[in-house]
Amino acid sequence: MDKNLKSMATMQRMQITGLELFYKKGYYNTSIGDILNELSLSKGAFYHHFDSKEDFFVQIIRNLVARKMYTVLIEPIEGHDNPLELISNCFENELETAVHNELDFGFVLGNFISEFNGKNPEIMKHLSDILKIWEVNLVSAIQRGKFNGYVDRHVDSEGVAVFLMSSYLGIRTFMVENAPSTRKYRFMSQLRLYFKSIQTTRATA
Amino acid sequence: MDKNLKSMATMQRMQITGLELFYKKGYYNTSIGDILNELSLSKGAFYHHFDSKEDFFVQIIRNLVARKMYTVLIEPIEGHDNPLELISNCFENELETAVHNELDFGFVLGNFISEFNGKNPEIMKHLSDILKIWEVNLVSAIQRGKFNGYVDRHVDSEGVAVFLMSSYLGIRTFMVENAPSTRKYRFMSQLRLYFKSIQTTRATA
DNA sequence: GATTTTACCGACCAAGTGGTCGGTGACATA
């Protein structure tokens, strides 16, 4: 059973390093050799554990990206508090880690989507699945917000979700290009302005 | 002088096909051979006109992307009408062409930024320049709007610009993934809601 | 009409790529 454990550990190490490099340099621009070098492992080791580069990448998405997305962008907005506030804090946190150049899984996703779109339907399916889950959870958070009196009943929940996901994906591309901290701040301010316009108006209905 | 003309025409053809393929398949995933095949031209022809693949790409950015960005995302928001309306229409138009799968230069830019970021500073500089021009023009459109009484004087023009650019870049990634038409519609609705929250309030101040 | 310039050709090259395969030694099983 010790063997099995070692095997798992190696696979894990490969996947973690793989994600890091794929994220930094892009999938097509990262060779298996790059990853193996970083870990001082051989081709043989790689193909012993994975069928192909593509299989390897799919495993990474399912094992690392999907799970992390869940804990970071979905779990935090569950609950019955004001969803707009939950979302706000969640975005704030994630953008803050992004400022410090750590792996931000929202952006990892956006990155990969633009890399694979139109090229690799198999991989796109996996990426789309994750996005879909995010979307569904955002929509239900907004609806919960309506039910609990935090969100104006007239707003279109799906619309809000699309708008939120878009701007989040976008700000990440945009932060990466320049002045991340300033842009994060400006983005969050405007987001809160937008939230104001869809929250329940205390004055009339 | 006929020679010169033919030369220019060939370069133009190469650049147009190049942009198309780079956009569709990504820069690193498109070989010079791919482009040449499409045009039935030879390696010799390519390296006669361009120094390298990178040089070729930079030319494309400067000759095609930058100019098109200007006519499509910048010129339409100049003028002294309500800038929020101009921007709204401009985004609407561009997203509509995007729905029909034509080249959308806003997204071309976002795509390339995520592909080159952290990898090729030389190319990133060119992309950043274009983005900067867009940003500056958005900011001044908003400020004009304040001056002309269309936009609430308390809003942060730079913030609005960052928010607009982010959401535009994001919706394009997101539209490309699925249900472009629906998402475009939802996005535009929410964008107009946001605009309402930053326009001059007729009731008080 | 002779000469030079120029647009383009295509065989070729070195450097990588993803992927294969016959090994080897440590461990588990018997």
Next chain:
DNA sequence: TATGTCACCGACCACTTGGTCGGTAAAATC
């Protein structure tokens, strides 16, 4: 102790890549 399994090794392969270079034919220049 003998045997089998399994994690890992690294030389090797077919193929693609960006890029070179000696050529050619037509146009421009003289």
